[in-house]
Amino acid sequence: MDQTVVSEIQTIVGEGNFSTNIADLYTYGFDASIHHVTPSVVVRPSSTEEVSAILKMANKYKVPVVPRGAGTGLCGGAVPLKGGIVMDLTRMNKIKEVRVPDLYCVCEAGVVYDNLQKALAPYKFTFPPTPGSAEACTIGGMVATNASGMRAVKYGGTRDYVLGLEVVLPSGEIIRVGTRTLKDASGYQLEKFFVGSEGTLGVITEVTLKVVPKPKKMAMVLAGFDSLQKAGQCVSNLIAKPLLPSAMELMDSTCIRAVNKAINAGLPDVPALCMIEVDGDPDVVAKELVEVAQVANDLGAVGLDQSDDPKQMAQWTNSRKSVMSALSRYGQGLVSVSLADDMAVPISKIPDAVMAFAEIAERNHVIVGTYGHAADGNLHTKMLLNPESKEAWKNGENAVREIFDTCVKLGGTVTGEHGVGISKAPYFQKERASALGVMKTIKRALDPNNIMNPGKQQEWEEGCIIKHLRYPCEDL
Amino acid sequence: MDQTVVSEIQTIVGEGNFSTNIADLYTYGFDASIHHVTPSVVVRPSSTEEVSAILKMANKYKVPVVPRGAGTGLCGGAVPLKGGIVMDLTRMNKIKEVRVPDLYCVCEAGVVYDNLQKALAPYKFTFPPTPGSAEACTIGGMVATNASGMRAVKYGGTRDYVLGLEVVLPSGEIIRVGTRTLKDASGYQLEKFFVGSEGTLGVITEVTLKVVPKPKKMAMVLAGFDSLQKAGQCVSNLIAKPLLPSAMELMDSTCIRAVNKAINAGLPDVPALCMIEVDGDPDVVAKELVEVAQVANDLGAVGLDQSDDPKQMAQWTNSRKSVMSALSRYGQGLVSVSLADDMAVPISKIPDAVMAFAEIAERNHVIVGTYGHAADGNLHTKMLLNPESKEAWKNGENAVREIFDTCVKLGGTVTGEHGVGISKAPYFQKERASALGVMKTIKRALDPNNIMNPGKQQEWEEGCIIKHLRYPCEDL
Incomplete structure (x- = not known):
């Protein structure tokens, strides 16, 4: 330089x-x-x-x-x-305003998620998205990737809470988009448009977020099923009641075994395990717990358990959150890598998707663990492979392509909550083919010199994603 | 032509x-x-x-x-x-899919709001925004203006339910943006961006909307206050508990008198009247009713009443909905016109705003009725004036300008739920000065021949809005 x-x-x-x-x-x-x-x-x-x-x-x-x-x-x-x-941007970490009576707060982009929650807690308020990296990730990063987490079925993702932004354009011009009001019908919803832009249009420096009252109580049901279809049916049956759980986490047998082995989680060794969370008023939580258990029971759930004890719930949640690291210890010489990490499908297609993933993994000689947010249709897979083997990466890339094709065929998308970046760029381009022209037109209009995070999302031109690897293996 | x-x-x-x-x-x-x-x-x-x-x-x-x-x-x-x-677009009125287990439906742009609700009702599901023109307005129009209504404090506006769109660009190219999944981190949130675009970027032909379970029960509290400050304090105190009402409608004395006169509504003749609605599980509704009444009582509410009888609630709601037409019958030779019709301010600024409006009206010799959605900071004013008098319009325009300046000074926006169009264009340009360049850049990039609804929003160039009047009065 x-x-x-x-x-x-x-x-x-x-x-x-x-x-x-x-x-x-x-x-x-x-x-x-x-x-x-x-x-x-x-x-x-x-x-x-x-x-x-x-x-x-x-x-x-x-x-x-x-x-x-x-x-x-x-x-x-x-x-x-x-x-x-x-x-x-992590030095820009000031929480500038917490205006609970007006249902909003204002943060600099580098504010850490957990620190914002701590600032809201005394008011019994919250910013509902729940990123897996809560203790580290920043609000600006969450906006740039439309992060969400396990409670999106009831509470939505980051995009649903962004009321306004301060953005620095590539020219250096500082603009404010959106408002500090709950309602805004003033023209193009630019503050929503910048959500998911991953630094390709400018730098988000300040975020105005809607905040909401924290639910008074939470409780969870743990339910094992002898098939992934039944786990998928469970969420469909709940929604049809209608009953919206605040979360419903799904783990397949590979994930269950991995966490049982790695952290001795003691989860039942079943083909599919669901952790179903309900929240709200204590009386409603009590009623919904009964309904959830009934729906699970009617589907022949095994190892049915429930709790409103924060310690027990934290333990269950923790075993789910340990999947990613546990998978890395699942097999000798294998590492868990982020490939096909956050597809989303219409909720009722969860069983079809998970079964297809298992078949694709087997055919391509990779081990795939599948888990995720079943109630909002968002699935994570992690692939276990030898990161020094070009052959293994090739198999991984083939499996990724098939997994993404399957999700799109089921009416879904290649990324629900992590973003496009590099790892999903070519599949994103395939999925959004009809809108790519508009994306490129706007990118070029706002960033004519293409200085902002170039080569990502719609601009990716390198084909296959097994490129610029962090591992000691040459590119495909 | x-x-x-x-x-x-x-x-x-x-x-x-x-x-x-x-x-x-x-x-x-x-x-x-x-x-x-x-x-x-x-x-x-x-x-x-x-x-x-x-x-x-x-x-x-x-x-x-x-x-x-x-x-x-x-x-x-x-x-x-x-x-x-x-x-x-009203011939394009097909509801193409209602997929309740997947929490979405797909409509052509011309589907009438009430018809969509009728299609969702058998599943006990709903699309929560509540436009005043429910029996006539179309889903496409709601998206184009980010319509919302009285329940936005708890349920948000149209933008919060748009998952995907089909849009025809000015070139005739048909694109699909967004997804049919609850989560979507795939690059720029174009489906949200087109919300509020008022036909200036292309034609929205199909909308994929998130749907949610209908609340099981509703109830309302009617509370009169001897000042607008106390009505404003009431909503702040509720939120601070925290308790989010599903709606809180405010009417000032001009509006109360107008509906009492026009439809014999029998509302208490007080300086400020609130209709506070709570919804959800029946047990929660019962508890919240008590809390709402207590908060209102502590502030010295008069004429306190409450009901969960659908007939009584419909009567109260109807008297609120009659404000607009009732104001037109308020004074001989005066007509209620839409000027400064839907400002939004941070919720706690409602009393400041309403009192400022009254002072501005008096000083500019116009009669202004103020009402609106106090719990989400969205206020409507209607001006009563002789539509054949140029002088009256001049006074109206002056009052509008001052009302908008006041709202922006209070941290608000000139339009919360109706859109910019013509009537708010110059004030919108003033409020969003820093983002206008980006709006114009994108508009020109997507519509280089400027064929889509030209001259509106950021493109308005005629200055004052008292132009192209429907009334027999020449332009200012």
């Missing part, structure tokens, strides 16, 4: 807030995906004005800029594919 | 589905706003393919196209400001 760029960055943010140190650059080449590319410089701005000055400069010199929060993304959204500047 | 255009339209939709008859053209020059402009031709397509063919042709000849649903909009969004083609 041109030394001029580095010295202009130094002038903008000052010593100590940027780095060209090789160790720093290497570290900032990762997110939590399978990809890695080393940037040329890392910068850590502390204000919107600094972000603006950096973009203005980068736009002048046509240098790529990749904004990032905590780097917890699973598909390469924050990996600097074309090198250039990585912009770490 | 060029006869070629008309004859190409005839070829596309066939005899009987277009008109150049002067009476038809005159009729299609209106929506429910103060504006009127006569188009050159009206066309009523029956399919997406016909819409596509019409736009392709219009784009070739650079003829304006204004799509419309039922024409119930209050700010001129469907008035064909630059003439050209009005495209009536």
Whole structure:
């Protein structure tokens, strides 16, 4: 990189807030995906004005800029594919306003999710999405990827809570979109449009979020089933009552065995396990618990258990949350990698999808663990493979393609809550073929020099995704 | 208009589905706003393919196209400001899918709101927004204006239920944006972006909407207060408990007197009246009714009443819904016109806003009735004026400007649920000054020939809004 760029960055943010140190650059080449590319410089701005000055400069010199929060993304959204500047926003971590009577709060982009929840807790309020990386991930990152988590069936995703944004455009211009009101009919819903943009249109520096009262009580039912169809039927039967659970987590037998082995979770060894959560008023929770247990029982559930004890519920939730790490310890020499990590299908298609995944895995000689948010149709798979084997990656890529094709055929999408980044780009382009032109047109209109996170989403041109791997294996 | 255009339209939709008859053209020059402009031709397509063919042709000849649903909009969004083609979408009225187990339905743009609710009712499901024009307005129109209504505090607006759209671009290209899944992290949230676009970017032909279980029970509390501050305090105190009512309607003394006079509503003659609705599980409703009454009582409410009798609740709701027509009968020679019709402010600013409106009205010699959705910060005013008097319109315009300035100063927006159209365009441009550039850039990128509903929203260039009046009074 041109030394001029580095010295202009130094002038903008000052010593100590940027780095060209090789160790720093290497570290900032990762997110939590399978990809890695080393940037040329890392910068850590502390204000919107600094972000603006950096973009203005980068736009002048046509240098790529990749904004990032905590780097917890699973598909390469924050990996600097074309090198250039990585912009770490975690210093912008002020909660600027908590206005509970007005049902909103205002955060800088780098505020950590758990810290926002702590600030809302005294008011008995919450921001409902529940990312898996709650203790680390940032609000800006959640907006950029439309993060959601296990309670989306009842509470929606990040997009449903974004009321307004401050965004710095590639030109350095600072704009405000949306409002601080619950209602807004003022033209194009730009604040929603930037949700999911993964840093390709500008840098989100401030977020106005709707907040809601925290449910007074929660309780859970644990239900095993002798088939994935029955687990899928269970959610359909609940919704048809109608009864909306606040969450319904599904684990297949591979995932159950992995967590039993890794953390001695003591879960029943069944083909499909569901953790069904209900929340709200204590009387309603009590009634709904009975209804949920009844629906599960009618389907022949085994190992039926229920609890409203926070400790027991945390233990169940924790065993579900341990799936990802547990899978890495499932087989000698195998690592759990994020491929096909967050497909979503219409809820009733969950059994078809999960069974198809199992068949695809077997045929392609990869081990696939499937789990996810059954009540909102969002499924995670992790693939267990030898990351040094080109053959294994090839099998993985084939399985991914078939899994994605299956989901789209079932009326679903290749990404429900993690984003497109690199890992899903070509499949995303296939799925959204009819809208790609509009996406490209808008991207080019707002970022004519293509400096913002170039090469991702609709702009990906490298075909297969087994590229720029973080593992010691050459690209496919 | 060029006869070629008309004859190409005839070829596309066939005899009987277009008109150049002067009476038809005159009729299609209106929506429910103060504006009127006569188009050159009206066309009523029956399919997406016909819409596509019409736009392709219009784009070739650079003829304006204004799509419309039922024409119930209050700010001129469907008035064909630059003439050209009005495209009536009400023939596209098929409900294509109701997939309750998957929590979505798919409608053509011209489906009437009440008809969709009728289709969902057997499943005990609902699409929660509650437009005032429920029996006539179309789903496409609701999306185009981000319509909401009185339950947005608990259930959000149309934007929160749009999962996917089919849109015909100005070029005639048909695109699909969004998904049929509850979750979607696939890049730019285009389906949300088109919400509120008021026909300026293309024609929405099909909508995939999230649906939710219908609350099992509803009940209402009626509470009078001796000041607007106390009514505002009532909603703040409820939210702080926290307790989210499903609706809280506010009426000032002008509105109360108007409906008492017009329909003999028998409402208590107080400075401020609130109708507070709670919904959900019957046990919760019973508990919340007590809490609401207690909060109102603590603030010295007068004429406190409550009911869960559907007849009584319908009567109360009806008196609130009659405000608009009742105001027109309030004073001899005065008509209630839609000026400053749907501002939104942060909820806690409701009392400040309403008191400021009263002062502004008095100073500008206009009569203003204020009512609205206090719990979500959305206020309606109607102005009573002699529509033949230029002086009266001038006073109205001055009052509007001051009302909008007040709302923006309080942290609010000029339009919460009706849209920008013509009637709010210059104030919208002032409020959203920092985002106007982005809006114009995207509009020009997607509609380079500016055929889609030209001259509205960010493109308005005529200054003052007292233009193209439907009343026998010349423009200001």
